[in-house]
Amino acid sequence: MKKTLALILSTLLLVLCMLPQAFAIGEEMTAKRGTPVIDGEIDEIWKNADRQELKYVKAGDLKDFPPEVEKAFASVLWDDNYIYFLFEVTDDDPVAATPADPNTAQDWKNDTIFLYIDETNAMPMSSPWDTAGVYQFSICVDGNFRSPRNGTYGKEIKAAVKATENGFIAEVAFEPEIIKLEAGIELTVDYQYNDGTENSTRDYCLGWSDETDSAASNASVWGTLKLSAESVGETAQPAEEPASQPAAEQPATTADEVASASPETSTETSAPTAAQTGDVVTIAAAALAIAGALGVGLTKKKRS
Ligand SMILES: [Ca+2]
Ligand SMILES: [Ca+2]
Numbered sequence: 001m002k003k004t005l006a007l008i009l010s011t012l013l014l015v016l017c018m019l020p021q022a023f024a025i026g027e028e029m030t031a032k033r034g035t036p037v038i039d040g041e042i043d044e045i046w047k048n049a050d051r052q053e054l055k056y057v058k059a060g061d062l063k064d065f066p067p068e069v070e071k072a073f074a075s076v077l078w079d080d081n082y083i084y085f086l087f088e089v090t091d092d093d094p095v096a097a098t099p100a101d102p103n104t105a106q107d108w109k110n111d112t113i114f115l116y117i118d119e120t121n122a123m124p125m126s127s128p129w130d131t132a133g134v135y136q137f138s139i140c141v142d143g144n145f146r147s148p149r150n151g152t153y154g155k156e157i158k159a160a161v162k163a164t165e166n167g168f169i170a171e172v173a174f175e176p177e178i179i180k181l182e183a184g185i186e187l188t189v190d191y192q193y194n195d196g197t198e199n200s201t202r203d204y205c206l207g208w209s210d211e212t213d214s215a216a217s218n219a220s221v222w223g224t225l226k227l228s229a230e231s232v233g234e235t236a237q238p239a240e241e242p243a244s245q246p247a248a249e250q251p252a253t254t255a256d257e258v259a260s261a262s263p264e265t266s267t268e269t270s271a272p273t274a275a276q277t278g279d280v281v282t283i284a285a286a287a288l289a290i291a292g293a294l295g296v297g298l299t300k301k302k303r304s
């Protein structure tokens with residue numbers, strides 16, 4: 001009986017250890033080779049890139065109602081030096097009510113893209129920013145960005161943002177710090193769109209691989225990005241393509257508008273994290289109940 005009980009308990013322990021992985025959505029994306037210009041304009045070669053929607057409405061004040069116009073798409077390319085991301089956002093109220101100052105952790109209340117990158121597939125399930133090669137970047141509708149927002153990154157991303165008729169476009173170039181980019185390798189990434197309002201609240205929060213809003217605390221829910229040897233073709237810029245320029249249609253951010261520094265600890269993930277913890281507890285309780293029933297069954301069987 002002791003051996004049976006030990007077996008059940010060790011199996012239960014194994015199941016509990018695997019639980020965080022069970023929440024991973026595991027989206028996959030393939031980056032083809034190509035070099036776009038980081039200027040906030042959609043290069044021709046982007047049209048041949050893998051393009052995926054951030055389709056999970058994972059948080060936000062209006063999460064219970066499906067968004068009418070808010071949509072976000074991510075596309076990706078790579079070359080020997082950079083991984084390139086294109087974000088296409090539609091939003092009825094493009095705003096940066098809380099200036100995305102490098103010292104504020106409140107930028108998730110603005111219209112912001114969060115880009116999560118884990119260079120070495122370490123996929124830490126907690127405290128991800130303590131692991132080398134794991135970063136979170138934010139790119140705001142007003143053209144400001146934080147590089148990184150979380151993690152330790154010795155380089156700086158390149159980013160360009162431009163307004164469109166119904167939202168905005170952001171292009172980002174990320175240079176890895178640890179790995180060498182080559183065809184066949186895989187990284188772990190995720191994308192998030194925070195739909196801010198002029199009242200500094202967040203109507204919607206859209207995610208690509210994470211549907212529980214746990215991406216900021218658990219890298220194991222991020223998706224997989226594969227680098228392909230396939231090329232999208234020659235980089236062909238239109239002759240009239242202007243040189244890199246700031247997002248002229250966006251309101252300028254003045255020093256007076258910059259909010260005072262906020263504590264680094266953001267409250268954005270507290271509720272979702274609690275919700276996820278609740279899920280784990282529920283499943284653990286169910287597993288315990290099953291194990292308990294099995295134990296009772298085995299005990300009865302032995303006695304009979
Ligand atoms: Ca471009
Ligand atoms: Ca909106």
Ligand SMILES: [Ca+2]
Nearest residue numbers: 093094195196
């Ligand atoms: Ca908005």
